[in-house]
Amino acid sequence: MNGINMEHSSDLVYEGKHIGEHSYDQRSKKYREIELEGGKIDFFDPKGKVIHETKKSNAFEKAHIAQVKYYQYLLDKNGVQNATGIIEYPKQKKVLKLPALTENDFEEIQVWTERVEHIGQSQEMPPKKNKPSKCRNCSYFDFCWVEETE
Numbered sequence: 001m002n003g004i005n006m007e008h009s010s011d012l013v014y015e016g017k018h019i020g021e022h023s024y025d026q027r028s029k030k031y032r033e034i035e036l037e038g039g040k041i042d043f044f045d046p047k048g049k050v051i052h053e054t055k056k057s058n059a060f061e062k063a064h065i066a067q068v069k070y071y072q073y074l075l076d077k078n079g080v081q082n083a084t085g086i087i088e089y090p091k092q093k094k095v096l097k098l099p100a101l102t103e104n105d106f107e108e109i110q111v112w113t114e115r116v117e118h119i120g121q122s123q124e125m126p127p128k129k130n131k132p133s134k135c136r137n138c139s140y141f142d143f144c145w146v147e148e149t150e
Ligand code: SF4
Pocket: 128, 129, 131, 134, 135, 136, 138, 139, 140, 141, 142, 144, 145
């Protein structure tokens, strides 16, 4: 919300992008990188209206689905209706297909965005949640965990 984006300096994001670009070379040509207000989609097939995400993770995570659903939502807001998604896990050779958003999805995403806006407008930061498995690899680690010394 304040225009701070740490992803360019994240080794993990770079590694994820590298996996995305090189795991499925033969498919990469039909995808475009597109930048929308509110997010950047690294791999979008405009012809088939498919968002493609590649994850290095060993685990299927709710956050991966939420990320792609949010991209679908952004596309809809920008006039591209009924986009679908594919999340690939090359290490596990698994593929997750996401259908077009339903009315329920739109309502759920609206709640997410309202919660984010509420946090952004608050004077107080919400308390940190100590989740070492998440924080260790997060682009925002320094903001959350480095403290000033006297
Ligand atoms: S470092 Fe941890 S608490 Fe901070 S944004 Fe990342 S995941 Fe959240």
